[in-house]
Amino acid sequence: MAEQEQQQAPAVEQEQPAPVEKKGFGRGGRGQRERREGGAPRQNRGPRRFGGEQEWTPLTKLGRLVKAGKIKSLETIFQFSIPIKEYQIVDHFLKNLKEEPLALGPVQKQTCAGQRTRFKAYVVVGDNHQHIGLGWKSAKEVQGAIKGAVINAKLNLIPVRKGYWGNKIAQPHTVPCKVTGKEGSVRVRLVPAPRGTGIVAAITSKKVLQMAGIQDCYTQSKGSTRTRSNFLKATFHALKETYNFLTPDLWGHTRLESTPFQEHSEYLAALK
C-alpha cells in the first residue's frame, strides 16, 4: 500500500507546476521532492499505520513528564485529579492490563436508505488488582469498535479502594463500606463480604468486579438491569464511589503537596 502511494506521488507532482502557476506556502518553485541537490526524499514519512507501532511523542505537559520518568506512579495523577488525555500514559504505568469485551452486539439506526447497522462494544480494562476502566464505542466493524472501546476504557481508568469485612489481617479483599452507583434506572449496591464468599453478583457485574481486584462482595441491584449498558455503568460508578467515601481512618490532617507540574517546573522549563 505504502509503495503504491509513493509511486503515485511523484507523477502527480510533475504535472503540478506546468499548467496553472498556483502560488502558496510550499508550492512555489519546483516540486518538493526535487528541491534539494542530490537530496533523497525525506525519510520522516514511514508507512502510515494507525498509531501503535510508532513511538509515542507526548503532546501534553503530563505526557512529557510521564515519558521522561518524572512521575513514579499513576496514583500521583489520581491524587491531584489531573485529567488523562493520552492513553499511552496508562500503558506506560500498567503493563499487564487486560482487556475484555463484555458486550458486543449490533445496534441499528433508521435512515431513508433502510437501516444502518453498526457494532457496539463494551470493554472493561483492568489489572485484577486495583484499577478498572470501562469504555464503549460503536463502529462499522467489530474490531474497530473494540479498538475504540479499549482506548476509551483506558482514558476512563479509576483506582478502586479495598477494605476488610472484619479483622484486619492479610490484604484487603472486599469493598471498604456499602457503596451504591446508579445509571438510568439501575441501582447497584456493593456490600462488604467475609473472606471466602466470592463475588455474589450477576454475570455482567461479576466480570467488572473481578477485574477490579475485589475478591468478596455481596451485591443488590434494582431497576431494569436488562439494559446492560446502564448496568455496567452503574457498577462502575459504585466502584468509583469507594474512594469518595470518607471513613474514620481518613480523618487525620493531610498536608498540601505541590502538584507534579510545580514540582518538576525546572524540568519543564529547560530539559534538565
Next chain:
Amino acid sequence: MNNKEEIVIGYLEQTDDILNIDDELPSYANGLPYFLENEDKFEPIKCQQCGNQMKMLLQIYAPLNKKHASFREIYVFLCLNEQCSKNNSSVRVFRMQSQQKPQLLQSKNKEYILSPQNKSFIIDTEIISAKENNNELQVAEELLPTNFDDEDKDVDLKNVKFDNENKIYENYLKSTEEKEDINELDGLEQDQQNNIDGCFLIYQHFLTQYPNHIVRYCFDSQSKPLWFSDKKQPQIDSKCPHCKKNKIFEFQINNSILTYFPELYNLEWGALYIYSCPSSCQVGGQILIEETIYAHSDEQEFISPNLKVDPNTKLVSINTNKSNKQKQQIQQQQQQQQIQQKIDEKDEEDDDW
C-alpha cells in the same frame, strides 16, 4: 471539517545554509529573522504584557496569487516569560509583503534568536490532498472514541492493523463462560462520553500519522483548523482594518515544535492558530502588518499565584500579603489596648490617693 482544498504540512529539517533553496524567500525556524525592509524602519518587537523583546519562532514564505502580495512573508514571535504565556498576548504574528522581489536583509538584533544552542531549521513541505485529509479524519472518528460519529461515511481502513483486536474478539467468541445472548443487546446508539476530549484525540491521530509536523497550512475561507481541544475554542471575529472583511484561518503551528526547542517546554499552549486578511491588504503605510493569532490551551489554573512551594520539603504554604497586614493591624490594636490599660491603671491609682 470537510476541506475542499489541499493542505500543506511543514516539517523542520536541519540545514547549514538557509538561503540555498528553490523558493524565492526562505521559510525557516529559529534564527535571525530575514526582513524584507531595513529593520531600522520599525521598532523591535516587544511583548505587550512585560515589555521584553520577543523571540522569533519561525517565518514562512506564503505568496498569494495576487499582484501586490506575490512576495509575502509571515513572522511569528513569542515571549518566553512564563507569566505572559498564560495570556494570549504572549504571541504575535506579522506579515510583510511586496510586489517585486525584495532584498533580503538579515536582522542584526541577536535578541530575536529563540534557541542559541540549536541551529536553524528549514521548513520542508508536503502536500496532502483533500481526499486524504478527509479520509484520515473519518478514520479517526471511526476508530477513536470521539463524540462525533453520527454520520454515514465511507472509510478506507486498509492501513489499519487489527491483530490485537482480532485476538480479543476470538477469545471472546471461544470463551466458555456464561454470556448473555448477543441479540438482547439494547439498541442504545446515543451513548455520549462526558469527559473525553474528542478534538484532542483527532489532533493526536493526525500527529501520529504525519509525525513531527509543525505547520498545517490551508488558506481558504472554507477551511477549518485542527483544534487542539474541545474546550476554549474561540470565535475569531477580528476584521482587517482596511477592507473590513473577516479574517480567515491561514495556518497553525503544532505542539510538536517543542521537541526541537527545549526553551518552549514550560509554555501553556497546545497549538497556535494564525488568522489573516483574505485579500492581504496593505494597511496604510505600514511595513509590518499585524495579524491575529490565538494560542490554544486547555489548561485551567489550579493553583493561584499566592501559593508558595518550599523547595526543601516540597510543601505548599499559602502566603498572602493581606493576612500579614491583618496580623500587623491586630498586633497594633493589642499594643494600643495594653497602653490604654496601663494609663487607666495609673489614673485609678491617682484617684485612690
